[in-house]
Amino acid sequence: MQPGGTNRQVDRGRRVGVDKTDIKQAGLKVTLPRVKILEILEASGKGEGPRHLRAEDVYRRLLERGEEIGLATVYRVLTQFVEAGLVCRHNFEGGQSVFELDRGAHHDHLVCMKCGQVVEFMDEAIESRQEAIAAEHGFTLEDHTLVIHGFCPSCQAPG
Amino acid sequence: MQPGGTNRQVDRGRRVGVDKTDIKQAGLKVTLPRVKILEILEASGKGEGPRHLRAEDVYRRLLERGEEIGLATVYRVLTQFVEAGLVCRHNFEGGQSVFELDRGAHHDHLVCMKCGQVVEFMDEAIESRQEAIAAEHGFTLEDHTLVIHGFCPSCQAPG
DNA sequence: CAAAAAGATGCAAAAGCTTCCCATTTTATT
DNA sequence: AATAAAATGGGAAGCTTTTGCATCTTTTTG
Numbered sequence: 001m002q003p004g005g006t007n008r009q010v011d012r013g014r015r016v017g018v019d020k021t022d023i024k025q026a027g028l029k030v031t032l033p034r035v036k037i038l039e040i041l042e043a044s045g046k047g048e049g050p051r052h053l054r055a056e057d058v059y060r061r062l063l064e065r066g067e068e069i070g071l072a073t074v075y076r077v078l079t080q081f082v083e084a085g086l087v088c089r090h091n092f093e094g095g096q097s098v099f100e101l102d103r104g105a106h107h108d109h110l111v112c113m114k115c116g117q118v119v120e121f122m123d124e125a126i127e128s129r130q131e132a133i134a135a136e137h138g139f140t141l142e143d144h145t146l147v148i149h150g151f152c153p154s155c156q157a158p159g
Numbered sequence: 160m161q162p163g164g165t166n167r168q169v170d171r172g173r174r175v176g177v178d179k180t181d182i183k184q185a186g187l188k189v190t191l192p193r194v195k196i197l198e199i200l201e202a203s204g205k206g207e208g209p210r211h212l213r214a215e216d217v218y219r220r221l222l223e224r225g226e227e228i229g230l231a232t233v234y235r236v237l238t239q240f241v242e243a244g245l246v247c248r249h250n251f252e253g254g255q256s257v258f259e260l261d262r263g264a265h266h267d268h269l270v271c272m273k274c275g276q277v278v279e280f281m282d283e284a285i286e287s288r289q290e291a292i293a294a295e296h297g298f299t300l301e302d303h304t305l306v307i308h309g310f311c312p313s314c315q316a317p318g
Numbered sequence: 319c320a321a322a323a324a325g326a327t328g329c330a331a332a333a334g335c336t337t338c339c340c341a342t343t344t345t346a347t348t
Numbered sequence: 349a350a351t352a353a354a355a356t357g358g359g360a361a362g363c364t365t366t367t368g369c370a371t372c373t374t375t376t377t378g
Contacts, residue, residue, distance in 0.1 A: 138312035153297035
């Protein structure tokens, strides 16, 4: 549910950070696993590795921090966060989902086919054409997925 | 590898049909499983159900036609056909891949979130913006995935 | 056209990701 | 503090997809 939706950040504009309050407002109890997972997501993309993490990555980082949180819990919590609009889930190729904190601003992705680097972008022209296309076909537009696959500057280098 | 590529139909323009010749030209032996799978794909979207089939769907249709072809073979053959440029694979949400005959014309998809109906579309404006975006970020554009999720006309109906 | 070589198939087992079950523990409520 | 409600952890289970390997087909060669 990228465009539209009924969650906080969409109503109040850009989100700057998330905390326990967001968990509570989502109707979820404030538990240690939830707080820690939110911390991991918040740290990602801010110098602490890539912004987009697979459930497995979140799980590993928790272990590294000494938090013994079960993988099943990670999956459950991430799903709940997505439903609450705190987190975005993307299904890139390969059958795995990646998660990132929802900063309130919709964006699409450019993914390097070699190193996996992910670059975000947003293009108004593309966004509005999509609305027009959905309308032309009588569809409502609830969400969309746009991923451009190519080779990033480094991976095009000779050698 | 939707845009570009080195396969027949891209070189010769729109494909009208496929046959054993295509299998041979792909460097694959002309075997019964391959021929039958190609037939299933060709029949799809031409009145015979939806054009986009999961491996499991192809397998089931083969069984219905009395062909005892293993599921593993279906997966193997579909993958080979994709590599040969005869078939396109799309990774819609849900972790499952769907396949369709490559008719040589690139297109994107509109998928109904309720009934799963798939509508194809093609928009030049979106295509060219994507090239511009990839270029802006120094990426080469090898391929892309654009899926618009919404509710089709029937699924928006009251009740 | 038969024999040999190369490649494909089928089945079952294995993988990889994600969800489900349920007894136990934690959080929120009264 | 006691009670009710919800969440967790660990493993089993579910799905889709891939792999290993003996057997069978297709293609090549003589």
